[in-house]
Amino acid sequence: MLTKDNKWPMPAQQPQHFANITNLHSFALPATCRQLIELTCQSQLPEVPWNAQTLILGEGTNTIFLDNFNGCVLVNKLKGLHVKETATDFLVTAQAGENWHDFVVFLHDKGIHGLENLALIPGTVGAAPVQNIGAYGVEVGTFIEAVAGWDCKKSEATLWSHNECSFGYRSSRFKRPEWRHIIITAVHFRIPKNWQPVLSYKELMDLPENVSATQLMERIIAVRTEKLPDPSDIPNAGSFFKNPTVPEEFARTLKAKYPELPQYPQANGQVKLAAAWLIEQAGLKQVAYGDAAVHQRQALVLINLGSAKGEELKRLAQHIIRVVFETYGVQLEPEVRLISAEGLMAHI
Ligand SMILES: Cc1cc2nc3c(=O)[nH]c(=O)nc-3n(C[C@H](O)[C@H](O)[C@H](O)COP(=O)(O)OP(=O)(O)OC[C@H]3O[C@@H](n4cnc5c(N)ncnc54)[C@H](O)[C@@H]3O)c2cc1C
Structure with a gap:
């Protein structure tokens, strides 16, 4: 799949040993890992060195390394976006290493609305289903039709339907420790064409019912920028x-x-x-x-x-x-x- 800039994915890089990972997690505590691998291409998956100490990382905005980590960190950089449509829905596939906010903006600019309340959440698309990211009355799981992943134990690709993902408040099956051997490679979204703004949160209640998706997204960005510290x-x-x-x-x-x-x-x-x-x-x-x-x-x-x-x-x-x-x-x-x-x- 081409990336959204119409480029082919980057070739795989050599693993680094005893790499500094301070800048790979947004809390920025000083830390190193024993091995660091960037996953840039699906063809690397069968070669992933899997053991109990392999850790999959997106942009590290929900992960904190409290100490030097004795294991291997696998950074997900799989890129690519694909959009199809039916009479009623947009069907969007995003590779797991896409940046979440850029993805929300990409959809918004294409007239695909529904994820505006989740704008400016840091991190990757692939991590979004892990804790079923949510904000201002919307959770990503509502829009996820299926999650594609690589099972490192079986060394095979698998697809989980929405129901199999067990989405809950800041949780999903992928957050359970026994599912750590799954690398999410892509997320399939089904986004209805009949967009209805979600304005139930107090920060949004003064917006008119006929608010545009752009106004809603701008409000979300303004509220978050004021309230939350930029990492x-x-x-x-x-x-x-x-x-x-x-x-x-x-x-x-x-x-x-x-x-x-x-x-x-x-x-x-x-x-x-x-x-x-x-x-x-x-x-x-x-x-x-x-x-x-x-x-x-x-x-x-x-x-x-x-x-x-x-x-x-x-x-x-x-x-x-x-x-x-x-x-x-x-x-x-x-x-x-x-x-x-x-x-x-x-x-x-
Ligand atoms: C300022 C700020 C504001 C935030 N606001 C919100 C908010 O409003 N709502 C909200 O829900 N969250 C919020 N978060 C948390 C964070 O943005 C999300 O949890 C985000 O999805 C993390 O993405 P990431 O790529 O950085 O994940 P990481 O921190 O890299 O990984 C998070 C977890 O997911 C796993 N993981 C990551 N990628 C994959 C993959 N491809 N396959 C399998 N497992 C994977 C990791 O092993 C780890 O357990 C906020 C964080 C910050 C810093």
Whole structure:
């Protein structure tokens, strides 16, 4: 497949040994890996050296290397876009190494609307299904018809239908540790032609019902730019924690005690709580360990003020989890993927 600039994919490069990967994750903690391979062409897939310590990386905006990593990092740089249409839908295939925001803009410019609420989310197309990226009332899984991947254990290509992907809140089957041997190579989207803007979030509610897709995207970009730190200015990995969900009865008890706590009832009888509120109201905004700190405008985002170390970030996150639990009885869980010397960490 040609890339969107009508070029053929780059030829494969030689693996690098003991490579510096500080710039390959947006939290930018100093780190190296034992081996670094760039995946630029599908023909490399059968040669991928697979073992329990192989880690697939997109742009590293949801992954934090807390230490030098003893394994092999495989950076996904597969490029290419393809658009077809039926009477009712656009069928779009994007190779996994495409940049997500560029992809949203590409579709928007072609008059294919639906993903505008997800504009400016950093990272690659291939990582989008992994945690079912979402923002401002839209989740990517809604538009995914199938995910194509390479099974490193079986050494074969596979396709998972929408239902087989098990999309949930910031989760999918691909996020489970036992699915780490799957390299997502391409994502197939089905985007309905009858676009309806999603304006349910408070930052969008003042937009008129006949808002254009361009106006909506511009608003999303403006809101995100104001609220979230740009990793190239202040290294961070977006929301460090997931918004926790609790049973309805417990949510009612919390509401009685903390009437201001934002709560979002879910379809499954659970209630989602705003983790940023819990952190801020527990007085944790000023806490820092070395250069690992809480962002002042968005308490859900932890930041690297310059020379933070993995151990400092770990202690900061543990401190926040402990104080939030002691204060509200609510357990926070990291949304980010934390990588130790040995690989993906199950807990912090
Ligand atoms: C400032 C900022 C704002 C953010 N805002 C949002 C937001 O609004 N909503 C949201 O959902 N997320 C948000 N994020 C998180 C992040 O942008 C997304 O999770 C994004 O999808 C990560 O893409 P990536 O390519 O950087 O993934 P990486 O960090 O490289 O990888 C993330 C995970 O996916 C796996 N992975 C990556 N590529 C593949 C592949 N091809 N095959 C199999 N597994 C793969 C990795 O092993 C890892 O476990 C934000 C991050 C930042 C820094």
